[in-house]
Amino acid sequence: MFNGKGIEIDVAILESAMAPMITASIIASNYGLKPKLSSMMIGIGIPLSFLTLAFWYWILITF
Secondary structure, X not given: OOOOOXXXXXXXXXXXXXXXXXXXXXXXXXXXXXXHHHHHHHHHHHHHHHHHHHHHHHHHHHO
């Protein structure tokens, strides 16, 4: 995997840096499963994913 090249490897790496799933947070909130925590995870995770996604994109195009 470390020597892998190609679009499949790039997509897998970028997908792993994407934001958390919003649908899971909505379902957790609807069923009362710590709605404040699930909302906080989305609120922190999405902006944080912008940084990690940019970092991993830079790594992919550099190396």
